[in-house]
Amino acid sequence: MTVAVETGxxxxxxxxxxxxxxxxxxxGLVTVKGTFTTVSGQGEVRPDxxxxxxxxxxxxxxxTKHAKRDTHLRSADFFDADNHPEITFAVRGAEAGQDDTVQVTGQLTVRGISRPQSFTAKASDxxxxxxxxxxxxxxxxxxxxxxxNQLSMMRGLTTVTATLRFTRATA
Incomplete structure (x- = not known):
């Protein structure tokens, strides 16, 4: 099955x-998990x-369900939320693949620094x-x-997991 999303x-x-x-x-002994509680977005599928x-x-x-840690994550050591209140992912392209997959390419901006980011998404519903x-x-x-990275406690990559439900925008 191939992903087919209506234009608009x-x-x-x-x-x-x-x-x-x-x-x-x-x-590596503890996994810190957190969720962003404020998420917004929009998109357009063009006729082509x-x-x-x-x-x-x-x-x-x-x-992260830990107030002191959350305050530290908002500080200049990490997200610097006072100076960079938004994290954005700008989609530059999305191409349908096989088995309901979509190859997404774009630009991730965190703390005012932008880097290319690509990943495979699964479309459902x-x-x-x-x-x-x-x-x-x-x-x-x-x-x-x-x-x-105090005392070299933090190693490796951060994993991001997203479930994004889009609905057709009303005119």
């Missing part, structure tokens, strides 16, 4: 979408089949008025100026 404008359904992160810390859009996260909305995309990919936080 699409809006992210914030209540049915999640973006979460997880990272190994304490020398190309897709463009963006997803925006409120950097200060990351919730695709219909005339809605589609859900799920994806998991890794990010090297050092590439975005987040190199704080």
């Amino acid at each position: 404008l699409w809006q992210l359904d914030q209540t049915a979408s999640t973006v979460a992160v997880r990272h190994k810390t304490m020398w 089949g190309t897709a463009h859009g963006s997803v925006t996260l409120d950097a200060a909305s990351l919730d 695709a219909g005339a008025d809605a589609v859900t995309l799920t994806a998991e990919f890794t990010v090297d936080r050092d590439q975005f100026g987040m190199s704080w």
Whole structure:
């Protein structure tokens, strides 16, 4: 089966979408998990089949269920949310693959630093008025100026997991 999404404008359904992160810390013994509670986005599928859009996260909305850690993650050591309140992924292209997959290419911007990012998403519940995309990919936080690492406790890549439900935008 091939993904077929109707042309037009699409809006992210914030209540049915999640973006979460997880990272190994304490020398790989503990996995810290968090969810961004404020996510927005939109997209357009053009008649030629190309897709463009963006997803925006409120950097200060990351919730790891630990208030002191969340405050530190919002600080200049990590997301620097006061100076860079948004994390954005700008979709530059999306191409349907096999088995309901979509190859997504774009630009990830964190702390004002932009880097290319590509990943494979899985489309489900695709219909005339809605589609859900799920994806998991890794990010090297050092590439975005987040190199704080007391006692070398934090190693490896951060995993991002997203479930994004888009609905057809009303005119």
